[in-house]
Amino acid sequence: MENTKSPELMEKIVSLCKRRGFIFQSSEIYGGINGFWDYGPYGTALKRAVEKCWWNEMVEKRDNVDGLDSTVICHPKIWKASGHLDKFGDLMTDCRDCKARHRVDQMEDQSKCPACGSNNLTAPREFNLMMKTYVGPVSDEEHTAYLRAETCQPIFVDFNLVRVAARRKLPFGIAQIGKAFRNEINPRNFIFRSREFSQMEMEFFCYEEDSMNWYEYWKNERIRYYRDVLGFKEDELKIHGHEALAHYAKAALDIEFKFPFGWGELEGVHHRGTWDMSRHQEFSGENLEYFDQEKNRRIMPTVVETSVGVDRTVLALLCHAYDEDTAATKKEGMEEDVRIVLRFPAKLAPVQVAVLPLSNKLSEPANKISAALKKYFRAEFDVTGSIGKRYRRQDEIGTPYCVTYDFQTAEDQAVTVRDRDTMAQDRVAIDKLKQYFQDKLDM
RNA sequence: GCGAGCGUAGCUCAGCGGUAGAGCGUCACGUUGCCAACGUGAAUGUCGUGGGUUCAAUUCCCAUCGCUCGCUCCA
Helix, strand or coil: CHHHCCCHHHHHHHHHHHHCCCEEECCHHHCCCCCCEEECHHHHHHHHHHHHHHHHHHHHCCCCEEECCCCCECCHHHHHHCCHHHHCCEEEEEECCCCCEEEHHHCCCCCCCCCCCCCCECCCEEECCCCEEECCCCCCHHHEEEECCCCHHHHHHCHHHHHHHCCCCCCEEEEEEEEEECCCCCCECCCCECCEEEEEEEEEEECHHHHHHHHHHHHHHHHHHHHHHCCCCHHHEEEEECCCCCCCCCEEEEEEEEECCEEEEEEEEEEEECHHHHHHHHHHCCCCCEEECCCCEEECCEEEEEEEEHHHHHHHHHHHHEEEEEEECCCCCCCEEEEEEECCCCCCCCCCEEEEECCHHHHHHHHHHHHHHHCCCCEEECCCCCHHHHHHHHHHHCCCEEEEECCCHHHHCEEEEEECCCCCEEEEEHHHHHHHHHHHCCC
16 A cells, blocks of 8 residues: 555556546646646545545534625735735846745845846846736736635724624634635645645634643644544654744644645644734724623734645645555456455545446336435445446545345345445345445445 | 656557557447356547648657656745
């Protein structure tokens, strides 16, 4: 298993993703567009399962976190207040001689190239990473707006609306899943860094005096999620504490995953202090303070954030799940053949149960079982090709269970359930199937 | 953004100055009846895009777009 985690692994995964309909390059027939990716049928199912799982874990199972679904385009002042418009883009200068590009604020001598010493530099230019658009039919400065660069800012902005509507007292959280956009200079590594991506963020509002405890709490909760819910292994995860903190943060850490191209951040847990709330109060002129009835005081809520990249999680799941082993084959002159299998957690697999009639003569009754299972699980029916080929197809997309309807089924009202990982088979009565899978899939 | 490499069927790739092939995959039929079985047949490419050189370009040249790696960046 370990030897499959090679540098070629990314190529194998990219190719599998296209071939089997997980992820395509966006706008492919036009030559593609750098930094944008489409999810195909199985990819969509996987991504939705990831989001559903997080939402269940972070919102539905708790009684102190509420949901929000805000707009992608917000009032431009939000991004002024958040600092994105000023600080998101750094001033950069290019050396005309050695072609190096440098951040002006990191140069000791701003008139000299740190790489080659030349003073033949371009004037400092701002590289703003926010995507710009215009609201209304007139395209001018006054109508400029931005696609959100992170989903958390609208959460801060809507804090009071949510708090009042949901009748919340501190501490409580607001969670949101949605798209965010950044004009990355250099999109790289498949869907790891793209220009349009999805985030799952939760902002937890609390008292300053409790905030470090909440920070620890959420850190542990989130690490537990990667280990126990997504099933990532100890050696695939790394917790990376920040030494240099961003302008808004008091404490921060990254939860990183070992991708084939190196360690990469899946999630950030940040103690944001009162920075965002204070800034929005200042820029909007609205009082965003919270009145603490018990202690009869007004305070600005302190925020602890958990911020996940959905696409990165999907990629990590693909990398974690990808495996090649050997299985018996009937191919001429061969005893064994390579079997590609995605070992997704059953809960997240794009297809959870595949229903396969042993012969196409058995299609009709088998399809009825498939239809019945589809009410409760992500189920799929396939009759094309030999049974072995169909098992392999399901292995390749990570289907944990295959139900085989055979010539005995009509007599004993039972089917065979084949396990993806062990390839072992179990005889299960048709009327027990629903319960059987509910137990297996933890649903 | 800079440098290097790459771009031919759904995937992996071969090929060549005279307008294209293999393996796998897909689909159909037959056969088989629990792990990519076998046989027969079929579909699929403006050889990434645009321009140039040439009697002729998928092939040579330029540009562009995309992908990979290194540097850079990553609030």
